Amino acid sequence: MLALAVAKLRERRQTEGGFSPQQLEDPGGRNPPAELGNTSISTLAAPVERLLTSEGLTSDLLLSVSLVSVVLLLVLILTSVSLVMTLNRRATHGTYSPSRQEKEGSRVEMWSITQPPPMERLI
Structure with missing residues (x-):
């Protein structure tokens, strides 16, 4: 895609302004070279100014x-978000995950083990 934009830029520079070899064959071209007797500063500076303007940089390249x-x-951004999600998932989901029975088996209910206190006698 970038190569296509550079090729378009070169083509546009050759057709819009500046000196191209085809102008030597056509003496009535837009910008005749200095060798044909046209040494005016304004005619030589116009193509350079056109290339240095923001239009010369072409919007295609930009x-x-x-x-x-x-x-x-x-x-x-997508790579960093996926990396953060992966790291968080590994922090919460390790390789060992105890089953529900293992988790509940470690809890012992106190009411089934302890004896109720003896009843008090009223005198």
Whole structure:
């Protein structure tokens, strides 16, 4: 995806402004080279200014870089959330989990073991 954006950027730079080799063959091109006698600063600076503006950076490249960074950020967040969930699950669910009977068997009910106190006699 990034390679496609770079290829589009190169193609757009060749068609929108700057000097391309096809202009040597076509003397009526938009920006004739300095060798043909056109040495005006304004005509040479216009393509450079066009490339240095925010439009010259192309929104396609900016969009692709933004999308890649958002995807990487989402992957990082999902990985960290799954790691935290896994660590919490291991903390609460160990390898040994006693059954309900084992848990209840360790508790001894006191009423079945102790004898009730003798009844008091009233005089």
